[in-house]
Ligand SMILES: *[C@@H]1O[C@H](CO)[C@@H](O)[C@H](O)[C@H]1NC(C)=O
Ligand SMILES: *[C@@H]1O[C@H](CO)[C@@H](O)[C@H](O)[C@H]1NC(C)=O
């Protein structure tokens with residue numbers, strides 16, 4: 001195994017970690033990954049990233065977008081999750097607004113915080129991080145799951161900086177500062193398949209909860225890719241006065257899940273050219289990666305301005321008699 005030690009010696013000890021904000025791009029019932037071509041899709045999503053987002057998406061997304069809601073202006077990827085609703089005891093639903101993370105520049109409109117990390121925030125553990133390729137997509141979690149899923153978590157916020165404890169499902173009391181949903185994606189790729197029919201089997205999960213070092217990749221999925229994670233902060237506190245008297249959780253995800261085990265997230269890779277690989281090969285951390293060192297970046301007003309038009313004509317913001325797409 002002499003070649004192996006040579007290979008390791010050639011890997012530069014980089015320590016890049018990206019953490020950045022993406023404003024809301026759109027909230028609508030579309031899912032070009034799991035339900036391409038279907039408008040409206042089965043449930044509502046909140047989507048951030050590049051404006052090439054559409055009912056169907058194909059080809060190199062990094063070459064198709066003209067703007068993005070993310071800090072890094074060469075990142076036309078799309079990132080999305082289900083949407084949270086409040087269910088009143090009278091049976092009506094109201095969409096829970098999304099708040100900006102206080103770890104990011106102020107003024108970002110809704111959206112998510114996105115991470116691409118290596119072994120941890122300070123090291124790549126001497127393992128080469130291979131960026132995703134054009135056409136790469138993946139899903140983590142499954143709306144039909146009824147059991148706890150590693151890396152998919154809820155945090156009951158005292159304030160926007162609360163990070164623990166991480167729960168496997170919805171908090172069962174009113175949370176003073178809102179609820180954060182966290183989605184950690186697997187970080188081991190089979191090295192070949194861009195997007196299999198199940199959108200998951202090309203990946204292998206050695207990721208644990210929180211931002212812990214993910215374990216070594218198995219021979220079946222040998223390529224270590226950056227570990228992708230999303231954080232979304234939901235402003236549930238504004239519903240505290242309407243919390244049910246019987247103490248039951250009044251929040252529900254847009255596919256009708258009030259436990260939270262079905263929490264899931266989707267990723268369509270769309271970084272332009274080799275920009276993500278260049279970042280992973282550098283030693284920048286968080287906002288020190290901005291302003292061309294090595295990634296091009298943009299100001300919050302430009303992030304907030306990027307949007308796609310509504311393609312599904314339905315009310316999502318009033319008091320609704322049912323979740324969008326869930327009529328009986
Ligand atoms: C979205 O796709 C439709 C075809 O389904 C196309 O007509 C439209 O131009 C696309 N929009 C964008 C912004 O690419
Ligand atoms: C339920 O309560 C909300 C908040 O008071 C109200 O706006 C909504 O119209 C009510 N829905 C029904 C069906 O009464």
Ligand SMILES: *[C@@H]1O[C@H](CO)[C@@H](O)[C@H](O)[C@H]1NC(C)=O
Pocket residue numbers: 157158159160161162163
């Ligand atoms: C936020 O809440 C955490 C506990 O979740 C606490 O440790 C921290 O001091 C709080 N920060 C502020 C600014 O109140």
